[in-house]
Amino acid sequence: MKKLVGFVGWRGMVGSVLLDSLQKNNDFVGFHSVFFTTSQFYGIPPQVTNNTSERLEDAYNIECLITLDIIISCQGEKYTTQIYSKLRTIGWKGYWIDASSCLRMHQDSIIVLDPVNLKSIQLGIEKGIKTFVGGNCTVSLMLMALGGLFKSHLIDWISVSTYQSVSGSGSRGMLDLIKQIEYVYKNISPHLPLSKSILSIEKIFTESLNDMYLSKDNLKTPLLGNLIPWIDILMNNGQTKEEWKGSAETNKILNSKKNILIDGTCVRVPVLRCHSQSFTVKLNRDISVREFELLISSHNPWVKVIDNNFDSTVDQLNPLRVSGTLDIPVGRIKKLNIGKKYFSAFSVGDQLLWGAAEPLRRILNILIKSL
Numbered sequence: 001m002k003k004l005v006g007f008v009g010w011r012g013m014v015g016s017v018l019l020d021s022l023q024k025n026n027d028f029v030g031f032h033s034v035f036f037t038t039s040q041f042y043g044i045p046p047q048v049t050n051n052t053s054e055r056l057e058d059a060y061n062i063e064c065l066i067t068l069d070i071i072i073s074c075q076g077e078k079y080t081t082q083i084y085s086k087l088r089t090i091g092w093k094g095y096w097i098d099a100s101s102c103l104r105m106h107q108d109s110i111i112v113l114d115p116v117n118l119k120s121i122q123l124g125i126e127k128g129i130k131t132f133v134g135g136n137c138t139v140s141l142m143l144m145a146l147g148g149l150f151k152s153h154l155i156d157w158i159s160v161s162t163y164q165s166v167s168g169s170g171s172r173g174m175l176d177l178i179k180q181i182e183y184v185y186k187n188i189s190p191h192l193p194l195s196k197s198i199l200s201i202e203k204i205f206t207e208s209l210n211d212m213y214l215s216k217d218n219l220k221t222p223l224l225g226n227l228i229p230w231i232d233i234l235m236n237n238g239q240t241k242e243e244w245k246g247s248a249e250t251n252k253i254l255n256s257k258k259n260i261l262i263d264g265t266c267v268r269v270p271v272l273r274c275h276s277q278s279f280t281v282k283l284n285r286d287i288s289v290r291e292f293e294l295l296i297s298s299h300n301p302w303v304k305v306i307d308n309n310f311d312s313t314v315d316q317l318n319p320l321r322v323s324g325t326l327d328i329p330v331g332r333i334k335k336l337n338i339g340k341k342y343f344s345a346f347s348v349g350d351q352l353l354w355g356a357a358e359p360l361r362r363i364l365n366i367l368i369k370s371l
């Protein structure tokens with residue numbers, strides 16, 4: 001008999017990419033589905049194969065939730081914190097699949113990224129683990145990009161600077177950036193074609209954004225024409241939580257015997273979709289650039305090594321090129337002058353796909369096949 005899967009948070013950034021991907025891959029044929037909401041109580045569920053209800057169900061209705069075999073939540077941390085333990089406390093034995101971070105470091109959960117940790121996932125299912133959580137977006141994208149180096153136990157440490165798109169902060173963050181573009185355009189359009197001096201144009205642009213700062217409702221400062229070197233809350237060692245996740249989650253996913261050190265600075269940039277990362281990698285032995293490239297490109301089918309030249313880099317190593325695809329281009333690979341074991345690499349990945357929805361879609365299918 002087909003299993004019953006509940007979808008919570010399917011309307012948000014991650015949820016809508018997940019839904020789209022499940023439809024494109026014809027996955028809905030494999031199970032029955034029910035759609036939930038936390039706000040649109042009289043809304044209509046999306047038209048998908050094997051949907052069982054005519055209306056959206058209340059995502060806080062525990063009696064309805066306990067009838068499900070699998071729940072996928074892309075609703076966020078607040079919802080998971082409120083509902084997950086209630087369900088477990090009353091003895092719900094179903095599978096919980098989550099996009100948010102709050103269950104990732106729990107002892108009885110597995111962070112899923114099957115091209116990297118399929119064995120741990122399979123072992124976990126056999127042992128009766130019931131909670132599977134998608135990893136932090138930059139962590140998953142880094143592990144996809146540099147998986148071959150991790151698998152060969154070559155990494156001593158990684159220092160990383162991230163360039164994270166605004167959709168990483170959810171649908172509100174993305175809408176906010178679009179509103180900023182609209183606002184600046186309104187201010188600049190009376191002067192088009194650009195008739196004023198270049199400095200006057202710059203002044204209109206900057207002043208528009210600074211005015212808008214006063215009417216902000218999401219980010220603390222406008223992101224357009226700007227960047228914010230801070231993501232998530234402050235930890236007690238000066239890191240942000242986003243930076244802390246780099247090492248903590250990577251080592252959990254890899255089940256590392258020796259802690260691999262990863263640290264850096266996470267930066268929000270005015271890009272709509274896709275996160276980019278600039279890595280400095282210290283290896284534990286001297287290998288050639290060619291070996292480095294072969295190791296990463298043979299790890300999984302999505303990594304594409306980009307030649308270290310201007311044309312290939314500009315053409316293929318950027319967020320617009322990668323948005324909406326599962327490609328993980330890795331370029332700017334070179335040995336650093338610092339020493340023979342030091343490499344730089346730059347990677348881009350769609351944080352809504354490999355960084356969020358795709359590992360969830362894949363664990364759902366793995367579970368459906370295993371039940």
Ligand SMILES: NC(=O)c1ccc[n+]([C@@H]2O[C@H](COP(=O)([O-])OP(=O)(O)OC[C@H]3O[C@@H](n4cnc5c(N)ncnc54)[C@H](OP(=O)(O)O)[C@@H]3O)[C@@H](O)[C@H]2O)c1
Nearest residue numbers: 009011012013014037038039076077099100168170171356
């Ligand atoms: N965004 C990413 O790149 C990313 C990557 C990895 C992990 N995550 C994690 O995944 C979880 C969900 O993130 P998200 O980025 O998908 O959050 P989101 O876009 O803010 O969506 C979360 C919920 O907000 C509600 N919502 C309110 N206004 C909305 C609007 N205008 N459009 C769509 N939905 C709206 C929806 O719930 P109702 O339909 O019930 O109202 C939706 O399910 C978070 O825990 C996040 O940390 C996100």
